[in-house]
Amino acid sequence: MSAVVTPRHRVARLAPGRIAIVAGVAIMAVVIFAAVFAPIIAPHDPYAQSMLARFRPVSAEYWLGTDQFGRDTFSRILYGLQITLWTAFASTALAMVCGTAIGILSGYHGGRVDRWVSAANDLLMSFPQMVAGIIIVALLGPGITNLIIAIAITAFPAFYRMARSAALALRERDYIDACRVLGYSDIRIIVRHLLPETLDDIIIVATLWLATAVRTESSLAFIGLGAPPPAATLGGLVRDGFDNLLDYPGLAIWPSLAILIVMIGLNLVGDGLRDANDPRATA
């Protein structure tokens, strides 16, 4: 903790993780582009059913075939990507903002408040993520907003711990004492002097948690707690495909592959950022 990490050093240290980041960013760029422009790219209406076009194989017209209602799998994956990514980003952002804010306040304040909030956080963390997600969705009821809240709550402890431990360590540093001697308010010290120091780490955690959020969303959708039909999410598509897994395995495999690609992309970005930021990882 003694070495002061300066902006210049950070740039220099990005080098080792660069390949992973470039690959990850490239994958995510394609994925996000596909999701955002789904209405333009998609060759078919993802919700349009056609009894004549059920279970079509891969063809020029239906790139990845059709499902049991004759809906185009490729188009549904694109729209599913949209909902899945939105859910992941929104829930991670929510967890990041709340977790970081409460974590920094708790760590900076210290004492009894910190002990109680940390104990509550540990309680939340002791639930396996999936179990917590299931309980919360079951309590809140189905729907994308509730899904986002549920995933955010399961992701909250990671941000809380990160921000709290950073604030706890930085609180003892001379420059925070200097701020107090200069007569700065606690809010100013936290926002202007503490937060910028922790932001790097928090963004790295956020990138890695995006991947987890995608996985949680897919898992919840798979057990039927995802976005309600007819909305397509990647997890929901896998689940629907499972009904005809033996006859038409593609229906489950294609969306699974899409999930895989998103996870790889997000993990590459996150790992790359982390390695670039961690002096030990480069040794």
Place this chain on the structure above:
Amino acid sequence: MLLKVEGLRVSFSVRRGWPFPKTHELKAVDGVSFDVRQGEAFGIVGESGCGKSTVARAILRLVNLKEGRVVFNGIDISRLPVRQLRRLRPKLQMIFQDPAASLSPRMRIGDALAEAVRVHGIASGKAVDRLVRDALNEVGLAPESAERFPHEFSGGQKQRIGIARALVLSPSIIVADEPVSALDVSVQAQILNLMARLKAERNIAFVFISHDLGVVRHFCERTAVMYLGQVIETGQTREIFDAPSHPYTRLLRSVSPVPDPEKPALAEVQEGEPPSPLDPPSGCRFHPRCQFVTDVCRTKTPVLRPFGGGLVACHHAETLPPAEL
């Protein structure tokens, strides 16, 4: 009197023991009193761990005090509500030991200085820039420094920045906690000269905390010697260093290097480390290391009393042989 510290006590709780830890009270500062006049430099010396930094931090309310008062300009700041204290802060500034650690790493120097000015509404608009440039100029840094980040400066330059940050608030007293001990000797002299100039030109008072007797002697008019959280001798710096009364002050003097090769090295250097402040010795806290120890030292705690030109806390001050220096 600009600053009056009365009966200052600071304790920390330490949990020790296994499997049932008990909370022990560590008395880091145990009844310290002194005062500082306008434009005067007051030195506090002592070994590491004697509580001198805690005194500095307690004056500035960076640690909570258990007992005692800190009166600044007639106002007791030790119990003042935080908001009112904040308004007084500009007049009571601090310089830190590690200049690198005392600057926000991601803030340009100019922004850091301007922030202090703006928070206290000392100036606004263009006047802020002028104040910042004047302060940088006063500590001997180029105006372009304002555009740069702390890591682009050397240790001595960073300490100058730390001083400039205090100066923009026009303080009447600066608490300097080992301000030069992290710097090279040549740079130490520059920083000391800068502080001496500020003292003379701006009439700023200093509480100067150091373990380096030579530096204190150069800079401070009056000095207090601390041992295990207590002041054991205080008075004019010159008198304390040329004719130390307390055996501990003599020990400090004898182990600090004398820049005179003709003088023979002193043979009687006492050994040992200071005892733990968790369990201070009975009676006079210095008795286990003192060569003049008698029975009364082991049982009765000496209090500060006038002796020579200053105050000393030793039962035998009158009967001790004159110090050989």
